[in-house]
Amino acid sequence: MVKNKKDSTTEARLLAAAKKVFTTKGLAGARMQDIADEAGINKAMLHYYFRDKDKLFEVIFLEEANKFFPKINKIFESDMPLFEKIEQFVNEYIDEMLENPYLPWFILNELNRDADQFLSKIWDIKNRPNPAKLLQQIEREVKKGTIKKISPIHLLMNLLSMTIFPFIARPMIERNLQMTAAQFDNMIAERRKEIPKFILDSIKK
Amino acid sequence: MVKNKKDSTTEARLLAAAKKVFTTKGLAGARMQDIADEAGINKAMLHYYFRDKDKLFEVIFLEEANKFFPKINKIFESDMPLFEKIEQFVNEYIDEMLENPYLPWFILNELNRDADQFLSKIWDIKNRPNPAKLLQQIEREVKKGTIKKISPIHLLMNLLSMTIFPFIARPMIERNLQMTAAQFDNMIAERRKEIPKFILDSIKK
DNA sequence: ACTTTTATTAACCAAATGGTTAAACTGAAT
DNA sequence: ATTCAGTTTAACCATTTGGTTAATAAAAGT
Numbered sequence: 260m261v262k263n264k265k266d267s268t269t270e271a272r273l274l275a276a277a278k279k280v281f282t283t284k285g286l287a288g289a290r291m292q293d294i295a296d297e298a299g300i301n302k303a304m305l306h307y308y309f310r311d312k313d314k315l316f317e318v319i320f321l322e323e324a325n326k327f328f329p330k331i332n333k334i335f336e337s338d339m340p341l342f343e344k345i346e347q348f349v350n351e352y353i354d355e356m357l358e359n360p361y362l363p364w365f366i367l368n369e370l371n372r373d374a375d376q377f378l379s380k381i382w383d384i385k386n387r388p389n390p391a392k393l394l395q396q397i398e399r400e401v402k403k404g405t406i407k408k409i410s411p412i413h414l415l416m417n418l419l420s421m422t423i424f425p426f427i428a429r430p431m432i433e434r435n436l437q438m439t440a441a442q443f444d445n446m447i448a449e450r451r452k453e454i455p456k457f458i459l460d461s462i463k464k
Numbered sequence: 465m466v467k468n469k470k471d472s473t474t475e476a477r478l479l480a481a482a483k484k485v486f487t488t489k490g491l492a493g494a495r496m497q498d499i500a501d502e503a504g505i506n507k508a509m510l511h512y513y514f515r516d517k518d519k520l521f522e523v524i525f526l527e528e529a530n531k532f533f534p535k536i537n538k539i540f541e542s543d544m545p546l547f548e549k550i551e552q553f554v555n556e557y558i559d560e561m562l563e564n565p566y567l568p569w570f571i572l573n574e575l576n577r578d579a580d581q582f583l584s585k586i587w588d589i590k591n592r593p594n595p596a597k598l599l600q601q602i603e604r605e606v607k608k609g610t611i612k613k614i615s616p617i618h619l620l621m622n623l624l625s626m627t628i629f630p631f632i633a634r635p636m637i638e639r640n641l642q643m644t645a646a647q648f649d650n651m652i653a654e655r656r657k658e659i660p661k662f663i664l665d666s667i668k669k
Numbered sequence: 670a671c672t673t674t675t676a677t678t679a680a681c682c683a684a685a686t687g688g689t690t691a692a693a694c695t696g697a698a699t
Numbered sequence: 700a701t702t703c704a705g706t707t708t709a710a711c712c713a714t715t716t717g718g719t720t721a722a723t724a725a726a727a728g729t
Binding site for chain 3: 700701702703704705706707708709710711712713714715716717718719720721722723724725726727728729
């Protein structure tokens with residue numbers, strides 16, 4: 260595998276370092292000096308390329324959000340059968356989490372800290388998850404009688420919860436259930452099938 | 465309702481303020497001055513009563529953890545039938561979250577930041593959730609054939625996820641599903657029945 | 670060869686922040 | 700009335716931290 264030239268530029272190295280530090284320490288906890296050290300590059304370069312801390316944060320967040328959420332929305336809005344949609348959602352989400360385990364944490368953290376600022380300034384409305392179509396689809400299926408009667412909101416909440424929560428709670432899970440990283444990854448792999456199965460068993464007639 | 469005298473002492477007011485500020489801003493993001501202002505009390509008093517920021521944080525965390533987790537562990541370890549246990553867990557957890565919506569956030573945040581330090585120094589091992597008994601019970605039920613075949617770990621993960629996640633993701637849920645606070649509370653109330661029902665439907669034979 | 674632009678560094682700065690201190694206040698015990 | 704411990708305040712201090720700058724090196728253009 261040939262290393263992409265861009266990956267070793269100053270800018271790219273700073274971005275990678277920032278991603279790592281923001282992830283583990285949060286926006287407030289991250290130090291510009293830590294990021295510079297992690298990249299092995301002078302701190303002034305962070306300001307040279309990204310102006311200030313908030314801008315740097317924004318760049319990192321948007322890069323990932325713009326890649327990921329459109330994919331999720333495409334699934335939500337497609338014309339697939341409900342169960343297939345659920346399967347695809349779980350798989351897509353887990354794929355993303357394995358590549359960027361920090362993302363949900365990142366988002367929820369900042370959303371918790373200051374939702375207004377985060378949503379209006381940083382998170383473009385086009386890229387926010389929009390499950391409206393999925394909710395309608397569930398309602399239709401219930402009315403048609405193809406699945407058991409269930410509130411669409413609760414089904415959606417259950418789907419999101421079971422998919423996302425393990426990644427947010429990873430440190431707690433690994434500790435309290437005495438799992439190694441490998442065991443955790445293995446468990447996540449199983450969930451690609453377990454979650455859709457669990458849901459199907461619950462709502463099928 | 466007569467106001468408890470203790471609730472208006474300087475120490476208690478500082479604690480309440482700290483709880484609020486730590487909750488919304490996190491440990492790193494919280495400012496001692498913010499906490500003092502929130503309490504309407506001189507900043508020096510924070511140091512007078514709690515020595516330093518970390519100690520203050522510790523006091524707040526332990527107070528709640530020592531109240532809550534023993535309750536949860538008692539449920540995990542009791543001899544109730546599985547389904548009743550699930551119901552009680554959900555109800556107990558939701559009760560706690562309504563009173564202290566910040567708790568799971570608080571814990572996961574610090575656990576994510578620095579698990580080792582947090583667990584060894586702050587979170588006494590006696591108060592950590594210990595679901596071993598519940599896992600065994602699920603395994604027994606599967607073997608007896610009273611419920612469908614399911615991995616105990618995944619069932620536990622599903623239970624925790626569906627119960628806890630909505631509180632962690634609250635700001636995102638309220639925004640993206642355009643819910644008011646009242647609607648959110650209402651949805652949570654419904655989940656007391658929805659979660660056990662969803663699980664039962666999925667695992668019953 | 671030279672000039673100009675871009676990239677990089679080390680030293681520096683101002684503001685924020687956790688923490689200290691000395692003085693003053695309060696209320697009960699003597 | 701005085702003392703004395705506990706409480707409270709404003710001013711202060713040292714360090715951290717985000718951000719700037721002036722000087723310099725490297726690259727690109729002429």
